[in-house]
Amino acid sequence: MLMSWLPQNVSTFGTDIDSTLRLIIFIVGPWFILAEGLILYFAIRYRKRPGKPAVHVRGETFRQAAWVLIPGVIVMLLDFSIDNASGRAWDEAKIESPAPALNVQVTAERFAWIFTYPGHTGAFDGKGTYWSMGKLYVPVNQVVRLNMRSMDVIHSFAVPNLRMRQDIVPGRTITAWFEATRPGNYGIQCTELCGFDHYKMQGTLVVLSADDFAKWRQKHWPSAPAIAINSDAEGANK
Amino acid sequence: MSQAAVISHAAYAEHAEALGFWRKYVFSTDHKTIGKQYLGISLFMAIAGGFTAYAIRWQLAWPAAGIPGLGAITPHAYNSLVTMHGSIMVFWVAMPMLLGAFGNFCIPLMLGADDMAFPRLNMLSVWIFFTSALVLLASFVAPGGAAASGWTAYTPLSDTWTSAVWGQTMWLFAVALEFASFLIGGINFLTTAFTRRCAGMTLWRMPLLVWDEIAASVLFLLSVGPLVAGAVMLLMDRLLGTGFYDPSKGGDPLLWEHLFWFFGHPEVYVVALPGFGIMLEIMPVFARKPIFGYRTIIYSTIVAVGLSLIVWAHHMFVSGMDPRLATPFSVTTILISVPFAIIVFAMIATLWGGSLIFDTPMLFVIGGLASFIVGGVTGIFLGSAASDIYLHGTYFVVAHFHYTLFPVTFFGGYAGIYYWYPKMFGRMMDERLGKLHFWLTFVFFQATFIPLFLAGIGGTPRRVFMPSAYPSFASLQPLQVMATVATIGLIASQIPLVVNFFSSMFRGALAGRNPWRANTLEWTVDSPPPHGNFPDPPVARRWPYDYSVPGAASDWLPQVAETNPPAGIKVQRAS
Structure with a gap:
């Protein structure tokens, strides 16, 4: 009940x-x-x-x-x-943190989420990085690792549908992982009081099917490093 | 008691006659007056805390409407309200009511002492506390508003990032003063309990309320030091530019979380134990039956005190601390259910076979117990590290801790008020108004927080200006509206108490010494007791719970009674 x-x-x-x-x-x-x-x-x-x-x-x-x-x-x-x-x-x-198929950097900043995808070399500050404000695109049935940092105060990255929550403490890089099992859009909230507009600090997790993710990548993130995505599914994450 | 004590006691009583108005009612060293002062301040602060609750709830239900009596508020002001609500209710309502008021009023009377061990220090504690309340209330009108980083004041939000520059600093000063006050009070409680017991009052004859007050004081003394140090470091970060919590200067925000919760979790028990003490003290009187398992309860309390010092990181499972720490803290947290379960079972067993009289104090005790159980079982969901990942930071947490703290603070506190009012003021409170107050409070309390459990299971985050701003939780908005309507009902339910409290002072029936036919020593003296309490030093000849002893002339045997079984100062053992 x-x-x-x-x-x-x-x-x-x-x-x-x-x-x-x-x-x-x-x-x-x-x-x-x-x-x-x-x-x-x-x-x-x-x-x-x-x-x-x-x-x-x-x-x-x-x-x-x-x-x-x-x-x-x-x-x-x-x-x-x-x-x-x-x-x-x-x-x-x-x-237990399984080997990821995709690494994303999460930057929490009052009052927004910024998701950065790595460039050619796999680094987040090099050439060919792609960043997205508030929307985290991931493929379904793939392990995604988040490298999370905060630019100011403590935030908490929470996705109720993933049963996931992790505080992000300034001065540290905190890693977390998840594997989404169903395509769709899911709410992301900051759940640690971070100031006056705390309630506006929201985002969307966009879980895409393998095909849709490939299309999205083609269009927005053509520089995706080969190592970052294992599109023939199942291989990397088990 | 020695001859000298008797003489000094007589001198004391004589001296009391000569005291003027100010020394008698305002700057008094009499523990009973000080207890009433704590009670008065806590009830006044409860009005402030209740108003913040009303404003918060209104904002959550109808964010667009503007709060009647306050107008539309900014998100920053909302955060201030949330911060101040938590701070006021824990530090300025629960503690002064359960420790300050009932601890001060009851401990010397129950132990047969003429006053606290350090009466002047006692007066100092209440005036420091009064000052802390003034500083806190003044922060509402400080430039930038009152503190807005939550009652937990997580850094760096409470440090360089808050816009309540004055408010946050005043909050820290107010909390530090409050801690100083209760440190002094706690030392006084302990010293009194160990040095001022009357003849025959062995430790194993002390009433459970005294046990719980001293257990809470020990716990407070053990846990508050690190937080005082932490608060000083935060003040230095704010005012002197140090960087204890600032990563850019080599500090670490998690340090604050550890220091805060090392105190913050035991603090829950500092409040809960005296609340339980009141319930445990009142229940046998209205069941006309001994408390079940007196020593089992005391040992469980001691175990709970010990365990409560090693559970704090359950507030920090997802804080970014090493995840390998979670399971050990999860185990200790869930284990604390055992001593509390035993205490609850003992209370239920006390009801078994009793002859229960449902006067207002007893109704609040049973209602408080029944409600606290909800808080207890929901705590397991949060103590389990895995399910806490989901429930942390949601309305489930809000509902859970209100179900633990509201029953001990308000059900326990109200039970204490209705029970000791005759001793404090010499007159009875009105029973009909009391019962009305109980039933309204009980029903509206449940109606307020049950919807919030559901909102929390649905995932709604707490401390948000506008839950309706989340598309995923929009469908849960009716729960917020239900909780708000019930909160307004809950606040309105307190009107009978206010009417009863003040009108009974003048119109209540005269109470006499022992209106409840209770055993503890405070009921052997006049109501209200004179300065110095006992005209002749009492002698405790038995434990406090001899109700319905077979073969006795009445169904109660006061602690001073010599008859059946004969007097002796050996520990009373069960047959």
């Missing part, structure tokens, strides 16, 4: 992030209902009634305290199962 509020997932690691969310709902949901249900039930069942005094139970002996300690231990074991799933999904999204 809650999951239906999520925007469509279009990334590879997004599937595992969504299953982590689903697992947590599955684990905490019953505890939540149990706790709230007991509060409601006890509030009705044990309301003050004439001739019905309260019982004197201190819960200080181990036998009695076990009623709260054993559920506590179960909570701890369930916590570890969440840690396990969460840890794997995190590693996939943030630590």
